[in-house]
Amino acid sequence: MRDVTVIEPAKGWLLPNLREVWQYRHVLLNFVNRNFRIAYRQTIGGPIYAVYNPFMTMVGYTLMLDGLFDAGQDISIPYPLFAFSALIIWTLFTNVVQNASMSLQRNSQLIQKIYIPRLIFPLVEAAMELVNFAIASVLLFGMMLAYGYFPSANILMLPVYLLLAVGTGLGIALIFAGFQARFRDANYVVQLITRFLFFVTPVVWVSSRLPAPFDTLYAYNPMAVVVEGFRWSLLGLGEAPSAFFTAFAFGVMVVLLLVGGLVFRRLETTIADVV
Amino acid sequence: MKPENAIEVEDLTKVFYVAATAAKHTRGQQLVRNLTSPLRRLRSTLLGQSAFGAEVPLTVLDRVSFEVKKGQIIGVIGSNGSGKSTLLKILSRITLPTSGVARVRGKVGSLLEVGTGFHPDLTGRENMYMNGAVLGMTKHDINRRFDEIMAFSGVGDFIDTPVKRYSSGMRVRLAFAVSAFFEPEVLLVDEVLSVGDAEFQKRGLGKMAQVSREGRTVVMVSHKLSTILTHCDSVLWINKGKVMEFGDPNQVVSSYLMESSMDSTLSEGEKTFGNTPAGSEYPFKLVAMRTLDADGNVRSSFLSSSPVVVEMEVEMPEPIPFIQIGFELKTSEENIIFRTYHNDLHETLDYQPDTQTYRLRGVIPANFLNKGSFYIDPVVAVHRRGWVVQNVRGLTIHIVLDTPNRDYAIKQRMGVLAPMLEWRAENEPITKA
Structure with missing residues (x-):
């Protein structure tokens, strides 16, 4: 019978039930809505804080790398635009990883008192970051106009890179979210991973300066595809990442999401007992 | 699943792993254990056991x-x-059983x-929608019942004020109002009605009775036996994770009371009075009351x-000449059933200069009260002169209807007394009892 819920012990390794998540979509929207209201309540600046972090990072790197070391000499666009465009999509990725992997622990109160598909919690974080990204994009557009750049037809490819950024971030986060609920030190591992990825991804540095063999090796990093693809689609900088590396990045994303889904489902079954 | 059933639970077992007291190890062994413990933790986590290394199983539900x-x-x-709350948590899918199976028909809602x-920074209105959403109500559901929820909560103009500025009573009323209009087919309730004042509890329980009249099923955990007796069709008694009895409320509650009467931890039945009456002209103090x-x-x-x-x-x-020490028996609606004093039949107070304290006992006879809760409030007066103690809340007692001499149990009987x-028979001579 369709309307009967069967409650049984967890068996083996399964993927999260996406149909159930879909049934709870209004809860997801409510959470996103609520978190935004909370985040900017009793602040003066409001949504400015969504762009504050990438913007200040951009200012810092512009002063340091461009000002001191002349990092911008090899690129055809102004360095602030070069850095800020990459920083906002990087921030999207890294915040998804960070916040989604913390989401079960943060919502432990709720998890122990009510049943909602647990996957909702990381998804809420991802959705929130997408909204933050949209706010930051407005600033980026402003900067582009100020520097006299207009997007070309390349912008049609932009959703591909967005999907890659969010999907890869979510995949990593799903692997760690369950562990984080049990062991608070999982977060240090997550931080280590994002820190490491930041340095191997051409966010603030220019990939054309890499010596062989690193000039091809670096592109196996899916985030390199995301960042360079994003810059290309929006600012027309350089060339689009090759089909091979794009496909490879998608492969990595799918594997991460599958592994993340399996681990998440596995750990969520006992989550209410241990958070 | 049988078509007439809303819930079927079969051999449901839940085992938690709790940290064991450390086993004895030599220093060398301990060092190795400490170094490898991250690996063991990781392994036990992936195997679906709960938290840390050395653990002992604790059976919370045992083939229920x-x-x-x-x-x-x-x-x-x-x-x-x-194991009551664990049972509700499993039925509401917050946690999974270790073995066994439970089947629930229809949309399940839980109010644990x-x-x-609720978030303190959000307004009453915003929290209403959020709370409704996590319970499983859509925005449309809430909009449809908005006026009713507002009326039920009595929050009024505060609806657009952040909840952190509410009194705790208001917060509870608003929260409960949302839940009260939540209409799942199976409702699981854990002791939530114990918050809020008596008036509010009554409304809440009335709401639940209505829910069941509409054909929905309710499973409620409560420590208030009088609530259970008045509202439930069946009672499940669990002790140490095992089902002790399931069935007729009077039957199960009386067995439960028999069992727990041996367990003195359940005894309230006593109240000490600090300084009662304060500032009286009479040399009199009420020290304590007990049932x-x-x-x-x-x-x-x-x-x-x-x-x-x-x-x-x-x-x-x-x-004190002409003193009268006694109590009033009241219904839970504060109606006085009777008042009685220590000297109703004869003087029971002989002045004792040594101890100066007295323990007076009045007996409410067996087979007299009906089921429910009653107040026993102290009253002390000096005849024709005035009150010494009055309007003081004394004790509450709970009565379970029990008719042991009958072949069939009486479930309930109208009236305050039973x-x-x-x-x-007419031709039988009336003998003195």
């Missing part, structure tokens, strides 16, 4: 089986730690806490078939 028909209200009773998802069973054990729950002994401990340094009277 029962069935609930559609439209019934089921009460779950048992002492603390018996009042105001789940005792026939064996002299202090308790607050009684079977209707046993007497309730009311003990009043008073301090009187010198005799006396078993002496009945005689």
Whole structure:
């Protein structure tokens, strides 16, 4: 019978039930809505804080790398635009990883008192970051106009890179979210991973300066595809990442999401007992 | 699953792993254990055990089986730690069983806490939608009932004020109001009605009764036996994770009371009064009140078939002429059933210069009270002169209807009292009892 819920012990390794998540979509929207209201309540600046972090990072790197070391000499666009465009999509990725992997622990109160598909919690974080990204994009557009750049037809490819950024971030986060609920030190591992990825991804540095063999090796990093693809689609900088590396990045994303889904489902079954 | 059932539970078992007391290891062994413990933790986590390394299993639910028909209200009773809440958590899918299976028909809603998802910075209105959403209501559901929810909560103009500025009473009322209009087919409720004032509890319980009349099923955990008795169709008694009894409320509650009467931890049945009456012209102090069973054990729950002994401990340094010490028995609606004094039949107070304290006992006879809760409030007066103690809240007792001499149990009887009277056939001579 369709309307009967069967409650049984967890068996083996399964993927999260996406149909159930879909049934709870209004809860997801409510959470996103609520978190935004909370985040900017009793602040003066409001949504400015969504762009504050990438913007200040951009200012810092512009002063340091461009000002001191002349990092911008090899690129055809102004360095602030070069850095800020990459920083906002990087921030999207890294915040998804960070916040989604913390989401079960943060919502432990709720998890122990009510049943909602647990996957909702990381998804809420991802959705929130997408909204933050949209706010930051407005600033980026402003900067582009100020520097006299207009997007070309390349912008049609932009959703591909967005999907890659969010999907890869979510995949990593799903692997760690369950562990984080049990062991608070999982977060240090997550931080280590994002820190490491930041340095191997051409966010603030220019990939054309890499010596062989690193000039091809670096592109196996899916985030390199995301960042360079994003810059290309929006600012027309350089060339689009090759089909091979794009496909490879998608492969990595799918594997991460599958592994993340399996681990998440596995750990969520006992989550209410241990958070 | 049988078509008439809303819930079927079969051999449900839940085992938690709790940290064991450290086993004895030599220093070398301990060092190796400490170094490898991250690996063991990781392994036990992936194997689906709960938290840390050395653990012992604790069986919280032990092969629990029962069935609930559609439209019934089921009460779950048992002492603390018996597994009641774990059962509700499994039925609401918050946690999974270790073995066994439970089947629930229809949309399940659980109220394990009042105001789940409430956030202090959000306004009453915003929290209403959020709380509704986590319970499973859509925005449309809430909009449809908005006026009713508002009226039920009595929050009024504060609806657009952040909840952190609410009084705790208002917060509870708003939270409960949302839940009250939540209409799942199976509702699981854990002790949430114990918050809020008496008036609000009554409305909440009324709401639940209505829910079941509409054909929905309710499973409620409560420590208030009177609530269970008035509202439930069946009662499930769990002790240490095992089902002790399941069935007729009066039957199960009386077995539960019999069992727990041996367990003195349940005894409330006593109240000490600090300085009562304060500033009286008479040398009189009410020290304490107690309710005792026939064996002299202090308790607050009684079977209707046993007497309730009311003990009043008073301090009187010198005799007070014409003093009357007694109590009033009231219904839970504060109607006085009777008032009685220590000298109703004859003087029971002999002045004792040495101790100056007295324990007076009045007995409410067996087979007299009906089921429910009653107040026993102290009253002390000096005849024709005035009150010494009045309007003081004394004790609350709970009575479970029990008719042991009958072949069939009486479930309930109209009225405040349920006396078993002496009945005689017309031609039988009336003898003195």
